[in-house]
Amino acid sequence: MKLEQILAPECTACDVEGGSKKRTLEQIADILAGFRPGIGASELFDSLITRERLGSTGFGKGIALPHCRLTNCDKPMAALLKLREPIEFDAMDNHPVDLIFALVVPEEATSEHLAILQLVAERFENASFRNRLRNAQSNHELFELAIAPLPN
Known part of the structure; x- marks a missing residue:
């Protein structure tokens, strides 16, 4: 699977004012719910928070990979945010987070969920x-850099 199959330009945002972990997850829920009709922002936010309570999705190195399964999601979707200022995210390395890749998959997509998380990780x-994403100056540039082949 390629990132452009799950990440849309409309779900990629640069220079986001995160503020806090909770507020950033709310923004992610709003972005994805606005992009995919039939998915409610509050339901999506609740699912992201429920998953986060099981253990932080702060990956380390300034990265967070919040993810969840959703019953009324028909195919995987993602959002990518580059925050204006890093936020606390309870990351494994205790560093604040400035790049967030959020993933939502259908409830029954267990193996696909894990495969996408592995690809993103x-x-x-x-x-x-990571450095290319951090240097992005626009939503479009952030999206293009995210889906481009990995640099050496």
């Missing part, structure tokens, strides 16, 4: 990839 392990 591998991309974010690449320091050049």
